[in-house]
Amino acid sequence: FSALHAAVPGLPLASSTVLPGIVLSRDFAAYCPADGELRAVLVTEPLRPALTAPGVEFVVDSEGQYQASLRWIARRTEALVKHLQSNNVKLLLSSTKQDEVVIYYAKLYGVSVVECLSSEEMALIGEITGVSPYAPFGDNMYREITETAVASFCQPLLLGSKRCVHIGFTSVCAFQPHCLILCGPVDGVNEQHAAALQEAFTMLQQLFKTVDQ
Numbered sequence: 001f002s003a004l005h006a007a008v009p010g011l012p013l014a015s016s017t018v019l020p021g022i023v024l025s026r027d028f029a030a031y032c033p034a035d036g037e038l039r040a041v042l043v044t045e046p047l048r049p050a051l052t053a054p055g056v057e058f059v060v061d062s063e064g065q066y067q068a069s070l071r072w073i074a075r076r077t078e079a080l081v082k083h084l085q086s087n088n089v090k091l092l093l094s095s096t097k098q099d100e101v102v103i104y105y106a107k108l109y110g111v112s113v114v115e116c117l118s119s120e121e122m123a124l125i126g127e128i129t130g131v132s133p134y135a136p137f138g139d140n141m142y143r144e145i146t147e148t149a150v151a152s153f154c155q156p157l158l159l160g161s162k163r164c165v166h167i168g169f170t171s172v173c174a175f176q177p178h179c180l181i182l183c184g185p186v187d188g189v190n191e192q193h194a195a196a197l198q199e200a201f202t203m204l205q206q207l208f209k210t211v212d213q
Helices: 063-086 100-108 119-129 187-207
Strands: 005-009 017-020 022-024 038-043 089-094 112-114 149-159 162-169 178-184
Touching (some): 005 187, 038 119, 063 089, 089 149, 119 149, 119 162
Parallel strands (some): 038 089, 089 112
Antiparallel strands (some): 038 149, 149 162
């Protein structure tokens, strides 16, 4: 329930509504409008490659070597984002904060980015779409990307003064997600309404729960 409702203080209760899809309570790190269905990938690691593995010391002997290392990172990051684009990926959903160079190339190649998603949001998206997070630095970085979800829309949404992301995923199961937008004069009223609705949904779940005979 926590991932399928959003509270908007400062608006009358009558402004409350139900929206198809899910609403993520954060803004785009990069937004590139796209028409029609778009493909999305989930990632749980930074897309800017590291120069060394954890626990391994990386030593440079000169400023020139250091600058060359940075250029290598930039080229590899660009190649990865370009690979996403060549696989028709238009949306990157990340549980980690991505480096500025990733955002730069995402904007350059028309890939929208939403970062710092919670584990609950990532799990919900995985349940809806049936996809697992994409691991870009596996055995072959340039293999075909099959771990993609399909969204019918992805757009900014303004809730009060807060900018959010509104996504309509194509569900692979009977569950068709909708997000409840709760409006009220202050946060306390919204919290009371949210708690009451959650209890009501819990009661309905119990009422319609299958009983094994």
